[in-house]
Amino acid sequence: TQLLEQSPQFLSIQEGENLTVYCNSSSVFSSLQWYRQEPGEGPVLLVTVVTGGEVKKLKRLTFQFGDARKDSSLHITAAQPGDTGLYLCAGATSGTYKYIFGTGTRLKVLA
Amino acid sequence: DARVTQTPRHKVTEMGQEVTMRCQPILGHNTVFWYRQTMMQGLELLAYFRNRAPLDDSGMPKDRFSAEMPDATLATLKIQPSEPRDSAVYFCASGLGTVLGYTFGSGTRLTVV
Numbered sequence: 353t354q355l356l357e358q359s360p361q362f363l364s365i366q367e368g369e370n371l372t373v374y375c376n377s378s379s380v381f382s383s384l385q386w387y388r389q390e391p392g393e394g395p396v397l398l399v400t401v402v403t404g405g406e407v408k409k410l411k412r413l414t415f416q417f418g419d420a421r422k423d424s425s426l427h428i429t430a431a432q433p434g435d436t437g438l439y440l441c442a443g444a445t446s447g448t449y450k451y452i453f454g455t456g457t458r459l460k461v462l463a
Numbered sequence: 464d465a466r467v468t469q470t471p472r473h474k475v476t477e478m479g480q481e482v483t484m485r486c487q488p489i490l491g492h493n494t495v496f497w498y499r500q501t502m503m504q505g506l507e508l509l510a511y512f513r514n515r516a517p518l519d520d521s522g523m524p525k526d527r528f529s530a531e532m533p534d535a536t537l538a539t540l541k542i543q544p545s546e547p548r549d550s551a552v553y554f555c556a557s558g559l560g561t562v563l564g565y566t567f568g569s570g571t572r573l574t575v576v
Contacts (some may be wrong), residue, residue, distance in 0.1 A: 382560045385564055392569070394556070395567050397564040440505075440506065451496075452508060
């Protein structure tokens, strides 16, 4: 069974700080996604990465897929209170689009 | 914006009762997932469909859960009989089965007492 571990589990930071969230597995993924979820809502897709070593930027968010396609990171620059939420990574193994979700990182950004 | 619609948003039921949750995928999406989210287990994949055919339901307790897509505009998840440990938020997500990703509904919060 593929397992996606995220770290840290919880993170509370001040507005303006930078942070990095990690997603690690022993499995190789053909694609990996990052989602953000707010209370009372479903997860919302932020990005999909498919190539080992790939880096994608979305405004203040930078996503990286590990060279071996087993891990990923999400870096947020100058965090804002609007970034508060549950961040989830999800991976699919080769030949499928069946996404298994990570354990989640709960981020709180204080004004 | 196109959205995935789930009904009901909230459901409280007594142990032993049948529960049916419904999902209307985004028009044109051919892949539908059912997930269950709890604080302890996170988001667990229960079942997924491609072109209305079930591809994988290995995450679902078969004795009490069933998932179907009677047509392209409706996916259902049934629990019979329900148990308190089934209390969770159930999410439906739809997509095109590509790396473009999936759109989630707002979920059904189920409480079994």
